């Protein structure tokens with residue numbers, strides 16, 4: 001049986017490696033009736049929210065009109081078009097990451113932030129988002145911290161990152 005075709009998305013000029021993760025999701029869902037929603041879900045999990053640039057990329061890759069992509073993204077309340085916080089901490093809670101300790105990282109980060117995943121800290125510094133699998137299972141446990149995939153996370157490194165974000169511009173409230 002032939003392998004499914006690989007989608008050739010246009011290379012992203014930013015060089016941002018997260019687009020490679022998105023390409024995998026596009027290849028996986030391409031041709032399915034619900035491809036647009038599934039790919040937008042994947043895009044939001046990888047990037048934290050759906051900015052215009054991302055919707056243009058998805059529209060081109062799936063060969064859909066941008067108006068349709070934008071329409072779906074704005075119709076469903078679970079899609080976010082803007083980050084709520086200054087920084088976005090996307091923690092992967094997929095199976096590989098979960099068995100490597102993602103739950104402990106989640107607890108530690110929530111404790112430090114005083115906010116749950118799915119929420120933004122009161123000072124608007126950090127939005128906490130859970131993802132299923134961001135496609136880097138070999139590096140588990142994994143998070144996407146603003147623009148970068150961070151692998152082999154520990155509770156200490158995760159909390160350290162949050163502290164650094166919170167320190168930028170003001171003292172850390174401990």
Ligand code: FES
Nearest residue numbers: 092094097136137
């Ligand atoms: S399960 Fe976390 S990257 Fe795959």
